[in-house]
Each structure stands twice: as structure tokens, then as C-alpha cells.
Amino acid sequence: MAVIPQLESSQIKTFMEAALAEAKAAGDRGEVPIGAVIVKDGKIIASAGNRREEDQKTDAHAEMHAILEANAKLGTWRLEETALFVTLEPCLMCAGAILNARIPLVYFGAQDKKAGAVTSLYSVFDDERLNHQVKVVPGVLQAESSAMLKDFFQSLRAKQKAEKKLRKAAQDTGQN
């Protein structure tokens, strides 16, 4: 039987804030701002932000990198007795990796209505047909996580609009 870590509400807040700091750092690097940390025995053992554009690797989601870092630190693919904190609901790939790693407890911030595999499109953590289940706590610092994503996409759209305007102006100049 999996041992589910017991965490106090002040710890939960602290760890999700650490995940949000990773998300912010990812956003500052031009990535979609998503961050994750993995905790064992009350301490952060791995933390990562989304790096998909920088790395150009399919697996470069925050959760996957945090899992790989925890694997390296603990020397095993099994991450029993850990908890994972992530600012956005995991996708199928990351939820599958969490199941494969035997992580027993996941806290997440905002829901991902388009691709979330935990509460939105699927509930894979509750699937009794699989050889592992995961306790999930959604909505932790949800407002902060959602605001960060919303700001990022608003800035991105504004930037794209400005670039389009510049291209248009350059074309018009070229035609005259």
C-alpha cells in the first residue's frame, strides 16, 4: 500500500509557491508559465519549469523534468512517499508519468479544460483498473496560477499583434 505523505496547510502553500516561482521563471524565459516541485520528507527534492520551446523536446513539461530530477536524486524510477505540486492540471503524458512513478499525492493549481487528464477530460488518478492510484488535491493557489497563465497569453497576443502591425507597415513602405 502506498504511503501518502501528510502535509500541513502552511507546507502546502509554501510548496505551491515554490512551483509558482518555477512557473514565473519559465514565463520570464518565454515559455508557457508552468512549474512543478516534488517533495519528500517535508523537503523539496526536485523542481522544474516548462522548457518545451528552449529544449524542443516533447517531454519538456515541468512535471516530467521534476520527475526525472527526483529519479536522479533518489536513484530510482519509483517515487513512492513523495508529493508532486504543479501549477496546472497535468496532461495525459505527465499524469501517466506520475502513475508510472508511483507518486501517491498530487496538488495542482489551475484546471486545464482543454487537456487536463486528472479532473477535466479524464480522471486517470482514480482508475481502479490501473496498478496505482493517486490522491489529488485540485485548486491550490488556483487564482495565482490562472492569473500568471492569463497574463502570459495576453502579452503574447499583444506582442503578435504588434509584430503583425510592424510587418504590415514594412510591406506598405515597400510597396510605395
Next chain:
Amino acid sequence: MAVIPQLESSQIKTFMEAALAEAKAAGDRGEVPIGAVIVKDGKIIASAGNRREEDQKTDAHAEMHAILEANAKLGTWRLEETALFVTLEPCLMCAGAILNARIPLVYFGAQDKKAGAVTSLYSVFDDERLNHQVKVVPGVLQAESSAMLKDFFQSLRAKQKAEKKLRKAAQDTGQN
């Protein structure tokens, strides 16, 4: 719209045989024998076998390693216009990675009734709510793939039984 590669039946057989060779090599290294290759423009651009025990990494499934190798080769997380061949039905993590990589076509060998996310427990490749769908062809060289897995687990059980017997004999000797 995703471009789905067109492959002849002789090519399909050749590529699945290459995936089976990766599976065999994995089995020879003591891993569960699962192998995968990724094909683009009629050529193999990435191939990998399961390495979970050697690497002690959660993501060390054949498909994930093949995807990462293809990412590195093509310089992008997007693997459009490729086809992935794998000897066993992908799990949630690998199926999610295939979706995230925008791979349009997957051939697999044996079904995984306990963890398969493509035809067995889930049908995530047909999910119209997601931003990508994958054409899937199951059962390619299924007998060969199943036999390899069956042989592996039979040998493993026989080895475990022999080890148990040896331990028992050592204990009995110690007690006398």
C-alpha cells in the same frame, strides 16, 4: 491538417521487425522486451528499447526514448509526418507523449490489457476533445511481440523460483 505517412505492407513489416530487434536487445539486457522506432520519409530516424531498470528513470519506456531521439535529430518537439512503431500498446504516459509530439500514425504489436491507453483501457488517440488525433494500427506482428514478452516473464519466474530454492537451501544449511 496532419499529413499521415503512407507506408506499404512490406515497409510496415520491416519497421516493426526493427522495433522487435530493439525489444530483443532490451530483453537481453534484462529489461522487459519492448522496442520502438520512428520513421520519416520511409526511413528510421530513431529507435530505442525499454531501459527502465538500467536508467532508473520513470520515462525510460521505448517510445519516450525514441521520441526524444527524434526530437534531437529533427531539432523540434513536433514530430509531424512521422510514424511510430512499438511492439506493445503504449501506456498513458507514452500515448500522451505521442499526442504531444503530434505524431499522426502509430503501429503497435501486442495489446496491453492492464495499462494500454490506445485500445485496451482508453482510446486516447480518437479523443476529439484533444487538439490532435492519431491513426492507430494494432496487431502488427502481434504473435512475435507477445511471444517475446511471454518468454521473458516465464524465464523471470523460473529464475525467481530457482533463487528462492537456493535461498531456502542456504537457510536450511545454516540451521543445521
